Amino acid sequence: MTDYDVLRVFCGPDGGYGNELGVVRDGSLLPGRDDRQALAGKLGFSETVFVDDPERGVIDIYTPTLRLPFAGHPCVGTAWLLDVPELVTPAGVVGARQDGEFSWIEARAQWAPPRTLRQYPSAAEVDALDVPPPGEWVYAWAWEDEAAGRIRARAFPGRGDGIDEDEATGAAALLLTDRLGRALNITQGRGSQILTAPQPHGWTEIGGRVRLER
Template sequence: MNTTARSRPSAVTDIDVLRVFCAGDGRYGNALGVVRDGRTRPDEASRQALAKELGFSETVFVDDPERGDVDIYTPGVRLPFAGHPLVGAAWLLDLEVVHPPAGEVWVRGDGEFTWIEARAEWAPPRTLRRYGSAAEVDALDVPEPGEWIYAWAWEEEAAGRIRARAFPGRGDGIDEDEATGAAALLLTAELGRALNITQGRGSQILTAPGPDGVIELGGRVRLERTLTLTP
């Protein structure tokens, strides 16, 4: 997966577009933009502008590909931590650890899955709203902008299977988030057990509580395409 970066003028920006938390057949997953050479967008304003232009739920800028120093943006704000961007970046960079602003994130591979270790307190606040059935979650309309809602219901409680949908409520063009690792961390911490979450159209997120408040977050990743932006 690793490739040697080509020498490019600083004004040219290469962006790998990944799908993170794909289903078993490779479909679905949340789109993620990864700028492998963060020097092409060196300041916060230019990074925020690019994240808004791309319109993905998150875009990652890699500041040091060997150390795994990364910077994460939604179309509207910079984030210290986010689940699917870190799973995707760790897979793409093929590292054992990545460093977002929130702290050190350890990584492991397990066959088709990439796992990261994180803490629920790193996740931004979310409203976890439980429903009585998966059908109720499926029938939900996108709410008006406001609070960030993670709607969920048990599909099979004994097996830890969850049906979920995520509504960021930010008014930035992302009405529904296809696969949300941070919210999965919060739900895992609340329920205190491993979960197998089907979110959005069919994305799959796996979680597993560990010692000392650490939670593993895992899923499949695939490279969809590479974009090149020029002035």
């Protein structure tokens, strides 16, 4: 079995929750896309990252069933793990920085895969949602405190690959921030925390806590 690290990305204030991420630090061990896809499917994380150049931050991202040009929680987690100022993804160069307990990346909304952003009247209604059948990728959200920018969200990939609900999804938070045009403090899943902040010239920062599981 290829060696890999397991991180939890977008942890809550107490260090709990967060979305698991697999990172293969030596991508040269599996250079082929088919082999990478097979390992990502076997590991079963919502995303697995293969690092092709740790010094330059060149990475390759896979879900259990497909390759992604960009994804939020893999970039936040891998930037923290490699401690680099940027990551090079197929979508573009992602800026990265560390600020105390938070790892931040800077990306563009057009890099994110399509998502259905579905607003609900209350956080309680989001909490009560059942997992929808496979189909569209749904980011369900509601204001907890609109004045403070606090949001309750849940994410349903709808891919039919065994990931019924994503605990924390940076790309969807990026799209929502771009739509609303303001900084957000998102509680997603069981208790993960995602922070976002619009930046000049169409960029958005996404930040969260990262923990090394093993």
